[in-house]
Amino acid sequence: MAMIKAEKTPERSAPISESSVIGWLHKHLFSSAFNTLLTFVMLYIIYLTVSGVFSWGVLDATFVADNRRECYDNSLTGACWAGVIHWTNNIFYGRYPREEIWRINFGGLLLVLWMAPLWMSRVKGKVLVATTTVVFYPFLASYLFSGGDKGFFMQIMVAGAMTAFALNMANLLAGLFRSQGLNSFLIKALGQENASDKTQRNILLLLAGIVFGVAFFWQMGQTLQPIVWTKWGGLFLTLVISGVGIASALPGGIILALGRRSKLVIVRVLSIGFIEVFRSVPLITVLFMATTMFPLFMPEGFVLNKLVQVIIAVVLFNACYMAETVRAGLQAIPKGQYEGAHTIGLGYWRTMRLVIMPQALKYMIPNIVGSFIGLLKDTTLVSIIGLFDILGMLRSISKDTPWLGLHKEPLIFGAILFFIMCASMSKYSRHLEVKLSAGRTH
Amino acid sequence: MKLKKHIAVLAALSAAVTLGATAASAESTLNIVKARGNLRCQVGPPSPGFYNLDANGNWYGLDVSVCQGVAAAIFGDKSKLEIQSVSSQARFTALANGESDLLSRTATWTLTRDTQLGLDFVTPNFYDGQGFTVRKDSGITSALQLKGARVCVTTGTTTELNLADFSRKNHLNIKAVTFGDYNVRDDTFLKGGCDATTTDKSSLAGNLQAFPVPSNYIILPETISKEPLAPAVRQGDNQWEDIVRWTVFAMINAEELGITQANVDDMRANATDPNVRRMLGVEGNLNEGLGLDKDWAYNIIKEVGNYGEIYEKYMGNGPQGIGIPRKGSLNALWTHGGMMYSPPMR
Structure with missing residues (x-):
């Protein structure tokens, strides 16, 4: 056969x-x-x-009603979403004056546009884009949100932010339509391809300077109505606190983690002490310390507003958690990598920046995103100390006379909102893992 | 629960520390407030009738009106006001360390609080007391019939202690079913998880309105505790204490004299009653002792209204009211058998 x-x-x-x-x-x-x-x-x-x-x-739910009694009249067994709908502005923007809400939306839109190039493969100069986001955007946003008179420093930063944004957008267009960076596009457009590097750089700096000048003079005539931070609230406040927390926790965490592994005794001891103290107290205690005890230790007349105190507390707390995540990532890097870096003559900082961190960060992504999600959710604790973040607002609906006792629907709405935010963060982290192929080795 | 205890200890500790720290500051509160240009008035997390947020993010309520009244008395403008919502753990600290100028937040006036927390209560602007709500078909008509009943109560407040005292005193053997959140407490009561629910009568009345079918429930007549709710100020600034106290009295007095938000202009121009003329600053100099302008009381009434109007708006049957009847209650004017009584303004 x-x-x-x-x-x-x-x-x-x-x-x-x-x-x-x-x-x-x-x-x-x-x-x-x-x-x-x-x-x-x-x-x-x-x-x-x-x-x-x-x-x-x-x-059985009621979507349109003026008060809870009307919901009951419509149906005794259904949800009363009308209350949540009536409170939409409060839930998203807090007590922010209604006619100024565009400032929050505009600020959000700016951030999205600003960061958009980071996700586009054809656009050049991503490092610069990311740097300007971190350096300039916070100032522009904080002025946009709080308004009032600009000090000289703030004027510089706002004008700088506008310049950076304009150049960023021009760079985005150059990248999308010409597949090149704005700098090479401009040089080519001006017919200076053959000029020396120094001339090219001077031309670019001059152009940026002109844009900055125009932005500076324009912003001098613009003043936004001041809005005190106590009017901030809702999802907006939650995102401000967790956004600042997320943006500063990672750098803070990296520094603390490096400090903890440092060979310098004082740096190491201080880092360990700092990390362990903050990690061994609950966040709510840190928040209470920051808002009630901290002012007592300050000289009289030194007043930090509660929002700043809360943000500082959140940043410190999360930097410590992040430090441990980063340390875990650092420990996953085999010793050979350090030795290899030393062999080719790299010093401490360059070893870290060029060899260790890029590898370690890949391993850390799931944990980092996990911390970020935790941070976003933990921010709701500020409602306990009297800030009207999204949870505070949702819980206040049941106290508003027309919607007395309406507490399930708002909380369910909040749960859905948080699920969407956290799930998309987690999905994005998986996407990043695949992209950076950190998942491949496991 | 443990967490709450930590917080309370922390808050008490910091209150004690600040007490020593601020006793030295000599600047009068009135001058500080005037220099700052607005009044910082502390309320709590929203509480129906007393201080809540509306859908547009504005504060309203009986206690908010006291804040507005003080702002109107000082600035002639009730909007020169920053309402601070502070959790109950931090409330006395925030007053002691100067963050708030005034506390107007359903705090019960008790001896301990008056003597040990470094604050002074000015005068009650609402008399509350703990009561019970039961289902009508239970046949219960008096709290003394609650023998062996399961009663829903929010934990961590004096409400729970009052209930235990009441049960022990009358040998009722009441079983307390405790909750952290009053909404959940009421839901449980509605679903039959307990025979009665207990809290201050003002909230009982408000919550009753929010029940699916309010007519199926009744509030029992007994009041088992005394809860005089009063605004409070830091100890040691008598002028400031007087300003807040007489703001509340001016509202009550205006009602007694028949001065309303609508007729106050007319009254100031045409009234012949010397009491009215003195109060509205047409004659005499009542304002001098307080350090305010001549039309301080006029501004209060003009901007905020008299006590009866405010009560009707937020506690009574106004559009934002929670429907607590005033007639025959302690919160009626003394001329109608209640406790709302202002010393003469002269």
């Missing part, structure tokens, strides 16, 4: 039990009598839950 044929055996399709829906069902849901029973029981439970939630949240 010849087992080996000269010609290829024709390909057969996969057995029906592997490829068809019925086959899949049979294999996964009805493979035995017990599994069949389980399947039906589970289906019934799912049906009960989903239909219950659906009829409460959608079918």
Whole structure:
């Protein structure tokens, strides 16, 4: 019997039990009598839950009403989303004056546009874009949100931010349509390709200077109505606190982690002490210390507003957690990498910057994003010390006379909102892992 | 729970520290407030009727009106006011360290608080007391019938202690079912998880309005505790204390004299009653002792209204009111058998 044929055996399709829906069902849901029973029981439970939630949240729910009594008149068993809808502005913007809300939206839009080039592969100069975001955006945003008179420093920063943004957008366009950086595009447009490096650099600096000058003179005539921080609230406040926390926790964490692994005794001891103190107290205690105890130690008349105190507390707290995440990443790097870097003559900082950190950060991504998600959710603790962040606002709906006692719907709405934010962060982190192929080795 | 204890200890500690620290500051509160250009008035996390946020982010309520009244008395403009919402753990600290000028937040006036926290209560602007709500079909008509009943109560407040005292005194053997959140407490009561729910009567009335079918429930007549709710100021600045006290009195007095937000201009121009003329600053110099302008009381009434109007707006049947009847209650004017009584303004 010849087992080996000269010609290829024709390909057969996969057995029906592997490829068809019925086959899949049979294999996964009805493979035995017990599994069949389980399947039906589970289906019934799912049906009960989903239909219950659906009829409460959608079918019987009231979406348009002026107060809770009208909701009850409409349906006693359904949700009353009208209260949440009435409170939309409070939930998203807090007590921010309604006619100034565009400033928050505009600030958010600016950030998205500013960061957009970082996700586009054709755009050049990403490091510069990221740096300007960190250096200039916070000033522009803080002025946009709080308004009032600009000091000289603030004027410089605001004008600088506008310049950076304009150049960033021009660079984005140059990248998208010409696939080159703004600098080479301008040089080419001015016919200076053959000029020396120094001339080219001077031309670019001159152009940037002109833009800065125009921006500076324009902003001098613009003053936004001042808005005191106590009017900030809702999702906006949550994002401000966690945004600042996220942006500064990573650099702070890296410095602390390096400090903890340092060979300099004082630096190491201080870092360890700092990290362990903050890690061993609950965030709420740190918040209370920052808002009630801290002012007592300050000289009289030295007043930091509560928001700044809270942000400082959140940043310090999260930097310490981040430090441990970073340290874990650093420990995952084999010793050979350090030795290799030393061999080719790199010093401490360059070893860290060029060899160790780029590798270590890859390993840390899941944990870093985990911390960020934790941070975003932890921020809701500030509602306990009397800031009206999103949770504070959601909980206040049940105290507003027309919506007295309406507490389930707002919290469910908040849960959905947080789920969307946290799930997209977590999805993005998986995408990053794949992109940086950190997942491949595990 | 442990967390709460930590916080309370921390807050008490910091209150004690600040007390020593601020006793030395000599600048009068009135001057500080005037120089700053607005009044910092402390309320708590929203509480129906007393201080809540509306959908546009504005504060309103009975206690907010006291803040507005003081701002109006000083600046002639009730909007020169920053409302601070502070958690109850930090409330006395925030007053002691000068963050707030005034505390107007349903704080019960008790001896301990008056003597040990470095603050002074000015005068009650609302008399509350703990009561019970039961289902109508339970047949219970008196709190003394609650023998062996399960009663829903929010934990960590004096409410829980009052309930235990009441039960022990009357041998009722009441089982307390405790909750952290009053909404959950009421939901449990509505779903039959307990036979009665207890808290201050003002909230009972407010919450009752929010029940699906309010007519199925009744509030029992007994009041088992005394809760005189009063604004408070830091100890040691008598002028400031007088300003806040007489702001509340001016509101009560205006109601007694029949001065309303609507007729105050007319009254100032045409009234012949010397009491009215003195109060509105047409004659005499009542303002001098307070260090305020001549039309301080006029401004209070003009900007905020008299006590009766404010009560109707936020506690009574106004559009933002929570529907607590005033007639026959302690919060009626003394001329109607209540406790709202202002010493003469002369």
